[in-house]
Amino acid sequence: METRRVIFFLFDQVHLMDLAGAVTVFYESGCCGQPYELRYVSPYPQAGVSCGLSFTNLEPLEAVTITSSDILMLAGMDLSKWNHADDMKWIPWVQAAAATGATVCSVCTAAFALAVAGLLDGRPCTTHWGYTAALQEHFPKAQVLENRLFVQSDNIFTSAGISTGIDLALYLVEQDHGPAFAYKVAKDMVIYIRRDGAATQQxxxxxxxxxxxxxxxxxxxxxxxxxxxxxxxxxxxxxxxxxxxxxxxxxxxxxxxxxxxxxxxxxxxxxxxxxxxxxxxxxxxxxxxxxxxxxxxxxxxxxxxxxxx
CATH class of the missing domain: 1.10.10.60 (Homeodomain-like)
Incomplete structure (x- = not known):
């Protein structure tokens, strides 16, 4: 069986926890016997982190062609430092990824990126509680839900932010390998398994x-x-x-x-x-x-x- 790929998309001024939480879930899945191929892409050769660190040796978007079996995860970023002049460097690539049927996920404020790309139009979605009102105001076609850990609409997932990226990643691992294996991964990470209270998986x-x-x-x-x-x-x-x-x-x-x-x-x-x-x-x-x-x-x-x- 071919190893499933998880492609992490990094904006400049990415929030470290939004990225690291989900990365750790898929990494630990491999340690527990079900590996994923992890890739890291960005429109920029070097992506800054909102806490002052930086990532180098990131793959350019054109180096990775998304397929329907892939998981694409966009980590949240500092919206105050988002350079919209660069949006067309990545919007077509993300839109193409969604069109293939790949599982496209946002963590925290990355929901705004999906909205800018038109991927949340007419869809239920969520983001960090501090930004739900702004997301709804700026993108009235989106159906923004509050008090949700994560929301699925077809192949598009949005999560509320920070640690909820872990919840979403565990859910995806559970879908691939079953609940018992997801519990094992969570246990190895010494974390609780949480789920959205409005969803059937609770x-x-x-x-x-x-x-x-x-x-x-x-x-x-x-x-x-x-x-x-x-x-x-x-x-x-x-x-x-x-x-x-x-x-x-x-x-x-x-x-x-x-x-x-x-x-x-x-x-x-x-x-x-x-x-x-x-x-x-x-x-x-x-x-x-x-x-x-x-x-x-x-x-x-x-x-x-x-x-x-």
Whole structure:
């Protein structure tokens, strides 16, 4: 399988964290066994960093031809120092990248660059909370959303800025290699996995992983992969070499809910997902571990299902 490319686009006066956060996710993905080819391009041979550093040996735009399988990430920059006289040096290149179907992403203020290129016209999008009003004012055709970590519209992604570039990059890694692998990358980076609360990927599993306790992560992973089976606290405690009492207390402390509540919510979420996909009640019960017909029929109503076979 060909290694997927991630091309990082650097403006002059780029914000270091907007770039480094996403870079680290894809780099760590390689360390965990799923490598990406990382490339760095710019309209300038040397791009300054807003904090006073600089990047050299950047590839010129014409040296990289974007394909539909590529990820292009534009890092945010200091808007007060943006030289619009140079816009035509890069606008056609970015537009061509989007037209190929490549995954085009902006971090923080780089959303303004996508807007200048016309790529946000008619699209839901976001940027750093301090700039959402300005983005909407200057680009009224864009549908600017507030309080979102990142927003997807077809192959165009915009993120709110700084650390949310990490969230977006983890999401892309998850799309390529699955949630378990994305959790592994996040764990190696010693960060939380967050997701946009308005998006479907905000699962029960993710909502209660806002911690870095390895034992509880092991328990959560085990539960997620054994939902159809009988799961006892004693078995979970043995898995992480703990007493049942200590695990019960630890799990509630770091997740905010009990182990029993967590299992119940995961099973309900799984059942609801399968019901929405149109699966029969018997298969939903077998796959989710929910044996109560009454509970399943209640979930079916939430899923908008009528009669169930």
């Amino acid at each position: 699962s029960v599993h993710l909502q209660h992983r806002q911690h870095i306790n390895h034992q509880v992560h092991q328990v959560q992973d085990y539960i997620a992969h054994h939902l159809p089976e009988k799961i006892t606290i004693d078995d979970l405690a043995a898995l992480v070499f703990s007493s049942s009492r200590n695990l019960t207390r630890l799990f509630k402390t770091v997740t905010g809910i009990t182990i029993g509540q967590y299992i119940k919510e995961l099973r309900q979420e799984k059942a609801l997902q399968l019901l929405k996909e149109g699966h029969k009640l018997s298969w939903v019960a077998q796959s989710s571990g929910i044996s109560s017909q009454g509970e399943l029929r209640l979930l079916a109503k939430q899923a908008g299902r009528g009669r169930l076979a």
